[in-house]
Amino acid sequence: MPPGAPYHGFILPYSIRVDEFTCLPPDYPIAPKLHLLTHTHSDHVLGLSSKSFDHTVVCSEDAKQMLLRHEVFNERTMFEHGVRVEKRRTFKHLKVAPLKRKDGTVEHGGRDLLRPIPLRTPTEFNLSGEDVVTITAMGANHCPGAVMYLVQGSQGSILHTGDFRAEPSFLDLVAEDPLLKPFLTQGGNQTLDAIYLDTACVWSSSDPPPKRVATDGLVDLMGRFPTTTYFFINAWTWGYEDMLMAIAAHFGDKIHADRYKHCIYSYLSHEGLSRIITRDMSSTRFHACERFDRCEEVERLGNSVVYVNPVPMGSEDWSQYLDATRDRLKYGEEVKSLLCPLWRHSPFSELQAFVKLFRPHRIIPNTLNPSLANLDWIMIDNMFRDCLSSRGKSIVESIRGDVVRNMPENDVPLQLDSWVEFTGGGEKENVALKNL
DNA sequence: GCGATCAGAT
């Protein structure tokens, strides 16, 4: 997880760590018995590139393929330009083929630390012989390979969302999923003990349109340009594939992708992606290739290329932007770039609706801002109080319980009134209050 | 000296 995950990524009370693979501080009270990975964005794989990491990691099959083929930008560029003869893959040490000597004896047995589980298929794991947990991965609507995890065991049921976009259509799928049905407020007979929630955009002041509204608007604008216009789609990280799919579907054309994207897409279970991209740069006016190592076609056309950028824009601004841009195009004004409000995280309103589907006993933010000295945790706790179960314990109320009794003081959020007393109003805390 | 983590900029 990005820095600032409560409990260093543990989903208490289980000795399971999610998206954090770094070493724990010395004398930390618990040791991980199992690791889960929700998706492969760089802030969720911290510690995995360490050569000394040697634990099993549960993930989706797509995430496994993406990880094993992961190449950082500089290495991709050097390989492309012949400076590197061999591809440098950041995580290749996680899977090593068995090595046999010429005489057939085994030098070493190899290893494969990534343990993919199929989506929507409850799978049992033995936590070092003590406890058996059932883990179910389900699509998270964030980027290829991204999943959320349902963890069920003798110590209760926990849903970890990873990073996710809980837009209305996603909520419909969740509400209809038989695997989640037992935990739904409507028609369920069990209560989740906790939802570990993607709160990356919980403070956002604007609400994004559903992804479909964003991509519909985008292709509508693109269709108003001359049919000779070239577009560069700035899909600069995994998770902007909706733009590519929408453009390909609307224009019936393929999209030029670089060698690396093409490689990754070809290994994904979503075959649609590899079907809509091409490696032939001169066959299409739509380009989603390396943004800092442009293909010759994009280079040649220079600033006549129209850039398409994903941006964090709200619904109302989007409507206005669409109208204004249509006008500009109608009156022949030069439009050099297009915006697309494609969000990969949920704003507060979507999170609220998602949590209310389950009314768990408590929610725990997946990330906190360290400079806020846990004040954000208290705020979030209050913001979701009316989305919890009727006998729900807020984090603050349940936090002094057995499970976290031994946690270091910094990992324990306090009531707002005792927060000021606890922190003593030092420099860090003044910054926290100022940032509110 | 190197790998791993952290802080800061974009």
Added chain:
DNA sequence: CACATCTGATCGC
């Protein structure tokens, strides 16, 4: 704009 990424500094064996 803010997330995800990259760069350079620092830490520790």
